[in-house]
Amino acid sequence: MEPVTDIFREKALKALNDTELQEAMRANRAFSASVRASVHGLKEFNAMREQAKAIKNHTLDNLGAYLESYEREARKNDIHVYWAGSGDQARNIVTAICRSVSARTAACGRSMIGSEINLPRALEEEGIIRYETDLAEYILQLAGGESPSHVSGPAIHKTQGQIRELFYERHKKQRSEDRDPAASEDLLAEAREILRGRFLSADIGIIGANFLIAENGANILVTNEGNGDLSTLLPKTTIVLASIEKVLPRMADASLFLELLCTSATGQNATAYQSFYLGPKPMDASGNEGRTHVVLVDNGRSEILGSGYWPILRCVRCGACMDNCPVYGSIGGHPYGWIYPGPMGIVWSALLLGREKASDLAHACSLNGRCNEVCPMGIPLKELIHGLRWDQWETGAVPLRDRAVMKTWEFAASSPGLYRWITRGISLTGSIPVPGRGIFDPFFFSRDRSGAKAFPLPENTPFNRLWQTYKKDRQEWKQDKQS
Amino acid sequence: METRQTILSALHGATKLRQAGQLPRPWMEPAQPPSGNALIEQFMITAVQNGMRVERAKEAADIPGLIRKNHPHLLGMGEICVAPALAGIDWSAIGTVVPGENNGAFAVGINRAHAGVARTGALVFFSNAATPGTINFLSRCHIALVCESEIVNAMNDVWETCVAPANAIHFISGPSSTGDIGGRLLKGIHGPLELICYIVEKRPLRYCPFHGLTD
Numbered sequence: 189m190e191p192v193t194d195i196f197r198e199k200a201l202k203a204l205n206d207t208e209l210q211e212a213m214r215a216n217r218a219f220s221a222s223v224r225a226s227v228h229g230l231k232e233f234n235a236m237r238e239q240a241k242a243i244k245n246h247t248l249d250n251l252g253a254y255l256e257s258y259e260r261e262a263r264k265n266d267i268h269v270y271w272a273g274s275g276d277q278a279r280n281i282v283t284a285i286c287r288s289v290s291a292r293t294a295a296c297g298r299s300m301i302g303s304e305i306n307l308p309r310a311l312e313e314e315g316i317i318r319y320e321t322d323l324a325e326y327i328l329q330l331a332g333g334e335s336p337s338h339v340s341g342p343a344i345h346k347t348q349g350q351i352r353e354l355f356y357e358r359h360k361k362q363r364s365e366d367r368d369p370a371a372s373e374d375l376l377a378e379a380r381e382i383l384r385g386r387f388l389s390a391d392i393g394i395i396g397a398n399f400l401i402a403e404n405g406a407n408i409l410v411t412n413e414g415n416g417d418l419s420t421l422l423p424k425t426t427i428v429l430a431s432i433e434k435v436l437p438r439m440a441d442a443s444l445f446l447e448l449l450c451t452s453a454t455g456q457n458a459t460a461y462q463s464f465y466l467g468p469k470p471m472d473a474s475g476n477e478g479r480t481h482v483v484l485v486d487n488g489r490s491e492i493l494g495s496g497y498w499p500i501l502r503c504v505r506c507g508a509c510m511d512n513c514p515v516y517g518s519i520g521g522h523p524y525g526w527i528y529p530g531p532m533g534i535v536w537s538a539l540l541l542g543r544e545k546a547s548d549l550a551h552a553c554s555l556n557g558r559c560n561e562v563c564p565m566g567i568p569l570k571e572l573i574h575g576l577r578w579d580q581w582e583t584g585a586v587p588l589r590d591r592a593v594m595k596t597w598e599f600a601a602s603s604p605g606l607y608r609w610i611t612r613g614i615s616l617t618g619s620i621p622v623p624g625r626g627i628f629d630p631f632f633f634s635r636d637r638s639g640a641k642a643f644p645l646p647e648n649t650p651f652n653r654l655w656q657t658y659k660k661d662r663q664e665w666k667q668d669k670q671s
Numbered sequence: 672m673e674t675r676q677t678i679l680s681a682l683h684g685a686t687k688l689r690q691a692g693q694l695p696r697p698w699m700e701p702a703q704p705p706s707g708n709a710l711i712e713q714f715m716i717t718a719v720q721n722g723m724r725v726e727r728a729k730e731a732a733d734i735p736g737l738i739r740k741n742h743p744h745l746l747g748m749g750e751i752c753v754a755p756a757l758a759g760i761d762w763s764a765i766g767t768v769v770p771g772e773n774n775g776a777f778a779v780g781i782n783r784a785h786a787g788v789a790r791t792g793a794l795v796f797f798s799n800a801a802t803p804g805t806i807n808f809l810s811r812c813h814i815a816l817v818c819e820s821e822i823v824n825a826m827n828d829v830w831e832t833c834v835a836p837a838n839a840i841h842f843i844s845g846p847s848s849t850g851d852i853g854g855r856l857l858k859g860i861h862g863p864l865e866l867i868c869y870i871v872e873k874r875p876l877r878y879c880p881f882h883g884l885t886d
Contacts, residue, residue, distance in 0.1 A: 239695060422805075
């Protein structure tokens with residue numbers, strides 16, 4: 189999808205007033221709470237996270253060598269390996285493979301890198317009919333190509349009622365008469381029936397990879413639905429798209445990363461399907477031999493590796509950071525304007541699209557650090573987002589008005605007397621009665637138009653005065669005690 | 672080749688100032704893993720939590736009778752697809768069985784698992800001619816057989832027993848499921864709606880992922 193990251197504020201305001209989205213986000217908050225309970229139940233979580241972080245850091249320090257090893261081993265397994273420096277190159281490789289096998293239809297599993305490089309549009313331009321097979325992606329495709337709003341649950345912004353209406357409208361011809369369109373099980377059966385035919389008839393399968401293994405050339409795919417496996421096992425030709433940071437050194441590392449990924453993404457200790465693909469399908473009864481092509485995509489990663497933002501390359505796309513983010517929890521994923529929402533999305537979007545295209549996103553964060561606490565890869569997201577704000581400040585990308593406000597704040601906050609005087613003044617004006625409107629609002633100019641956020645008035649007695657009183661009382665108490 | 676070189680040079684340039692440390696050892700569970708019956712119990716508990724139905728059988732030959740007794744609804748679902756590795760078992764009690772791949776025509780498929788993993792409650796399947804992967808994904812009901820002695824503690828223990836390569840290794844811990852409609856976990860979106868696992872006490876014959884059952 190085309191990124192639209194520069195109108196975050198408008199989209200966020202719209203999202204706050206969208207009642208159906210708010211209903212869907214409430215359901216997601218309940219889901220996130222159950223995931224958190226599972227993470228807390230994994231007593232070795234912190235030790236596992238430290239170990240995973242150390243392994244991933246080592247891998248990133250030697251990324252070139254591990255990728256070469258992966259390539260060598262994958263080729264031994266009869267897998268064709270390609271390198272793509274940019275999204276353009278990756279799209280060209282994929283469409284060329286499709287042309288070489290005369291593919292007209294493609295069963296597509298969910299692939300973040302595929303969405304990142306806008307592969308759906310390239311396939312469309314090539315005249316290839318794209319069957320989205322992940323249920324959420326299928327729902328979004330039915331909805332006219334809506335963008336995903338979460339990395340592990342792309343359609344969480346859709347309520348069951350909306351999906352029911354969508355299916356009712358789009359499946360009219362295929363619907364069995366005996367189905368109850370209101371029952372979620374029947375909605376599922378309807379989708380299953382339609383998608384099963386597509387798996388069986390697709391000319392080519394296009395999937396992503398959660399991890400690549402350097403020591404034996406394996407591609408690991410993790411799903412609950414099994415759609416990625418069907419997209420791999422049924423068509424004769426499979427294309428695997430993987431970004432270069434997905435590589436892990438050994439098979440023995442997979443279990444650690446898989447457990448952390450699954451627990452943090454869905455609260456499961458393992459998803460229903462975790463598959464290690466070691467080569468193409470063997471020749472079938474009709475003499476057809478399978479072919480597997482792996483496209484390793486850089487698309488800006490090597491540049492990130494050399495920057496101060498390299499820890500983001502540890503990201504396993506579990507979605508834990510967004511599930512625990514108060515901003516994401518209030519507005520969902522669409523206002524972020526691209527495929528990566530939430531805290532990790534702020535960083536990925538700024539680095540891959542350019543800081544200037546994602547300048548508002550760096551401020552869609554309260555810096556409360558919950559994302560740091562829950563990230564299974566120990567990515568310091570809060571610090572990275574703070575870093576993006578610094579970059580904006582230092583490159584002069586912050587608007588003059590905001591700079592003036594910040595400079596004024598800096599001046600006031602570094603002058604204790606002035607600061608006390610200002611806060612006292614605000615506090616006093618905030619208690620002035622205004623006929624018909626309660627009390628005077630000294631922050632009327634900064635009120636958020638959504639009404640969802642209000643700047644709090646300072647307390648009548650500020651903290652430093654309370655502190656002085658406390659110190660004085662304590663001094664007196666000590667003197668009394670001594671006497 | 673030019674792109675490959677460009678990417679590798681960029682990666683080398685990006686990391687040359689870093690001090691690359693040693694590769695840390697793989698993760699090991701700090702606690703003593705269970706063994707014997709406790710291991711099987713843990714596998715059963717975790718697998719059931721994942722939505723799998725787990726039953727025990729004395730030997731593989733008892734499985735057709737158990738299916739007939741405990742899952743009679745499966746008998747009216749047409750011919751049954753069986754992994755060639757299990758073709759030596761007499762399946763006549765449950766109707767006509769067809770050894771080989773599931774091409775989508777079979778509602779019920781029976782496969783031989785290479786191992787079971789107690790920590791995650793997952794069954795491990797090799798995808799090859801003896802145990803085709805399509806049985807695991809295209810059947811409406813997926814039935815699997817694993818021996819008690821093949822249940823291991825963690826995923827990494829599987830690699831120790833994995834001597835023969837296959838084109839894919841699948842860890843399957845429950846029926847196909849999704850939470851995309853109404854945030855509720857629903858079973859059977861693409862793959863099986865049911866996953867039934869038989870844990871067999873007596874190992875029938877030596878199992879080889881490439882040659883099926885052998886002496």
